Amino acid sequence: MDILQLSHYLDNLLGIKEVKDSPNAMNGLQVQNTGDIKKVGLAVDLCMATIEKAIAVDCNMMFVHHGMLWGGVKPIRGNFYDKVSTMMRENLGLYSAHLPLDMHPVLGNNKALADQLELYELEPFGEYGGQKIGIKGRLDRISAEGLRVKLEDKLGSPIKVIGSGEVQTIGIVSGGAADILTQAAEAGLNAYLTGEGSNHHYHEAIESQCMLILAGHYATETGGVKSVGKHLEEQFGIKAEFLDYPTGI
């Protein structure tokens, strides 16, 4: 299976054409290559470090959450040139899925987080661009500290909890989606989990009595790419390797 065939499959699987993403995001095939896809490298971010990791472990395609092409047309020079030329020279293809990967009901980042927290009664949550991009659900009653420890254990990264009390209902939107805290508070949820936030979100969490859990932008977006890799292994026997390059943010 070559990269065009695999991209076509992924476009359908992830609903690439149906999902409304930020105007800057380009979902789907970003760099074509030649030959059969034998090994896919999975990464949260496309950057020089993950490209080098992919080459070192003999991947001929990368599947990433944050791709190489953001912000429209730009000259191929500097760091951008380094990445493009390396990928071309090494015959390394690239496929990127941003919001379609966050929100996918089976393989998505938010579903992976919901599974790690053992949530039940799952429902779509968190509106962006007229669609629900996150998940909400219930969990067995747990203290703020208990939830922090559990998440830290599952994600392997430091977790910041703003607010206190017990949690039974929670909304989740991976990445940099702290603005959706308002929707969690309006829905009467006990807590809202996302990757990163700004200073003003602290006051919003305290005043709206909706606990804000910041689990890291990178850490909350590792689940989706891993799920896609597992899916490609099961479906097509393509080897998959997670290329971990945590930013700590």
Ligand SMILES: [Zn+2]
């Ligand atoms: Zn993100």
